[in-house]
Amino acid sequence: MKVVKREQVNEYLTGFDRLSFQKNLIEWFETEKRNLPWRLDNDPYKVWVSEIMLQQTKVDTVIPYFNRFIKKFPTVEALAEAEEQEVLKAWEGLGYYSRARNLQTAVKEVVANYGSRVPKDPNTLSSLKGVGPYTKGAILSIAYDVPEPAVDGNVMRVMSRVLKIDEDIAKQKTRKLFESCIKEVISQANPSSFNQGLMELGALICTPKSPSCSLCPVQEHCAAYQQGMVEQLPVKSKNKKQKTLTYFAFVIHDKSNVLIEQRPEQGLLANLWQFPMVELSKTDLEHTQNWIKQNYGLTVKLGNELSSIKHVFSHLIWDIRVFQMEVIDGAVKEPNAKMVAKERLNQYPFPVSHQKIIQQF
DNA sequence: AAAACGGGGAA
DNA sequence: TTCCCAGTTTT
Structure with a gap:
C-alpha cells in the first residue's frame, strides 16, 4: 500500500x-x-x-x-x-x-x-x-x-x-x-x-x-x-515533560567488597549493573534494613547519607538518595546480586547515574 | 499512533 | 530550562 x-x-x-x-x-x-x-x-x-x-x-x-x-x-x-x-x-x-x-x-x-x-x-x-x-x-x-x-x-x-x-x-x-x-x-x-x-x-x-x-x-x-x-521550519510538536521518580540507593559494603546487582534483561538499562535501589514510595528509611535483609539476605548497619543524585533521562528523571551501609552478618542470597572487590567495580558496565555513585564512594 | 529507551551539549 | 542529536522497538 x-x-x-x-x-x-x-x-x-x-x-x-x-x-x-x-x-x-x-x-x-x-x-x-x-x-x-x-x-x-x-x-x-x-x-x-x-x-x-x-x-x-x-x-x-x-x-x-x-x-x-x-x-x-x-x-x-x-x-x-x-x-x-x-x-x-x-x-x-x-x-x-x-x-x-x-x-x-x-x-x-x-x-x-x-x-x-x-x-x-x-x-x-x-x-x-x-x-x-x-x-x-x-x-x-x-x-x-x-x-x-x-x-x-x-x-x-x-x-x-x-x-x-x-x-x-x-x-x-x-x-x-x-x-x-x-x-x-x-x-x-x-x-x-x-x-x-x-x-x-x-x-x-x-x-x-x-x-x-x-x-x-x-x-x-x-x-x-x-x-x-x-x-x-521544520514544524515539530513538543514532547511532554518527564516524570520524576525518587529512589533510595545503598552502597552496602564490608572491608573490601561492595554489593552490586544486575538489572533485568528487559526494559530500562537492561543487563547493566547497579547498587541496590528501591523507590521511595515503596518503603521508608525505617524499614530499609528489613528490606535489605529480606531481599539480599544481609544484616546491615545504616550509615550516613552520602549524597543526592539527580539524573535526567529523555522520558523520566531519577532522584537518587544514596546511603552507605556496613555489612554485619549474612550471605548474599539474591542470584542477580553479588559482593565484588571495590577495585573490580570498573569491570562491570554501570549506567552513568550509578557511575556518579561510584565516584562519590 | 504513542511510548519507551540514555546521555550530553548548546543556546 | 528547553531542545536536539546520523532512530528502533514495543505497546
Missing part, C-alpha cells in the same frame, strides 16, 4: 532542479566533509557500527567510542564472539544500550546465516535487529552505493526547508513523506555523497537555530530561504 500520495510529492517538487541541487550538494560535501574515523573506508561493518552509534547521538560523542569499539571488535566475527558484558562495557556511557545488544544479535545472525557479510539485500538488511529504515538506507547508500533514502533528523530539517514542507516531523508518517521526496531527488550516480551531504549540511550549515544560509551550497534551491521562512 502506498501511504504517501504521489501528487503530494509532485507538488513539493514542482520546478525543482534536481540535477543542479545534486551537483551543488555533492560538490560541497566532497570539499567540506569532516574527517571522521568511519570515513576512512567504506567497510560495511564499520559503516553499520557508526550508524548505530550515531542514532540520537552527536558526532563528537561517538568518535572515541567508535575508535575503541572497532579496535576491540574489528570484524563482524569478533563482535559476534564477544561476551555481551564486554560489549556493554564498550558501550558504557553512550546510552540507549539496546542498540549495543541488538547490534550484537544482528551481527551473530550475519555470521550464522550470511557468511559474515553484511547483507546487501534491503529486505534482509531490514530484518536484522536494530536496523530500521534509516540505518538500512545509510548502509545501502554509503557502503554499497545503492540509491536508497536515509532519512534522519538532519535530512528532515534540511528538506523541510528546501521544499518548504510544514508537516509535523514528530509524526511517523512524515518520515515516509520525506523518503518519497528523497527517492525523487537522490543522485543515482553518487547516492553515498548525496545522503551524507544532506546530513553533513544539517549538522554544519542548516542547523536547528541560526542556520548559516549565507554559506549554504543549495541556497538557490531553498524555498524557505526565498520566502524568509527558514526559522519557522
Whole structure:
C-alpha cells in the first residue's frame, strides 16, 4: 500500500532542479566533509557500527567510542564472539544500550546465516535487529552505493526547508513523506555523497537555530530561504515533560567488597549493573534494613547519607538518595546480586547515574 | 499512533 | 530550562 500520495510529492517538487541541487550538494560535501574515523573506508561493518552509534547521538560523542569499539571488535566475527558484558562495557556511557545488544544479535545472525557479510539485500538488511529504515538506507547508500533514502533528523530539517514542507516531523508518517521526496531527488550516480551531504549540511550549515544560509551550497534551491521562512521550519510538536521518580540507593559494603546487582534483561538499562535501589514510595528509611535483609539476605548497619543524585533521562528523571551501609552478618542470597572487590567495580558496565555513585564512594 | 529507551551539549 | 542529536522497538 502506498501511504504517501504521489501528487503530494509532485507538488513539493514542482520546478525543482534536481540535477543542479545534486551537483551543488555533492560538490560541497566532497570539499567540506569532516574527517571522521568511519570515513576512512567504506567497510560495511564499520559503516553499520557508526550508524548505530550515531542514532540520537552527536558526532563528537561517538568518535572515541567508535575508535575503541572497532579496535576491540574489528570484524563482524569478533563482535559476534564477544561476551555481551564486554560489549556493554564498550558501550558504557553512550546510552540507549539496546542498540549495543541488538547490534550484537544482528551481527551473530550475519555470521550464522550470511557468511559474515553484511547483507546487501534491503529486505534482509531490514530484518536484522536494530536496523530500521534509516540505518538500512545509510548502509545501502554509503557502503554499497545503492540509491536508497536515509532519512534522519538532519535530512528532515534540511528538506523541510528546501521544499518548504510544514508537516509535523514528530509524526511517523512524515518520515515516509520525506523518503518519497528523497527517492525523487537522490543522485543515482553518487547516492553515498548525496545522503551524507544532506546530513553533513544539517549538522554544519542548516542547523536547528541560526542556520548559516549565507554559506549554504543549495541556497538557490531553498524555498524557505526565498520566502524568509527558514526559522519557522521544520514544524515539530513538543514532547511532554518527564516524570520524576525518587529512589533510595545503598552502597552496602564490608572491608573490601561492595554489593552490586544486575538489572533485568528487559526494559530500562537492561543487563547493566547497579547498587541496590528501591523507590521511595515503596518503603521508608525505617524499614530499609528489613528490606535489605529480606531481599539480599544481609544484616546491615545504616550509615550516613552520602549524597543526592539527580539524573535526567529523555522520558523520566531519577532522584537518587544514596546511603552507605556496613555489612554485619549474612550471605548474599539474591542470584542477580553479588559482593565484588571495590577495585573490580570498573569491570562491570554501570549506567552513568550509578557511575556518579561510584565516584562519590 | 504513542511510548519507551540514555546521555550530553548548546543556546 | 528547553531542545536536539546520523532512530528502533514495543505497546
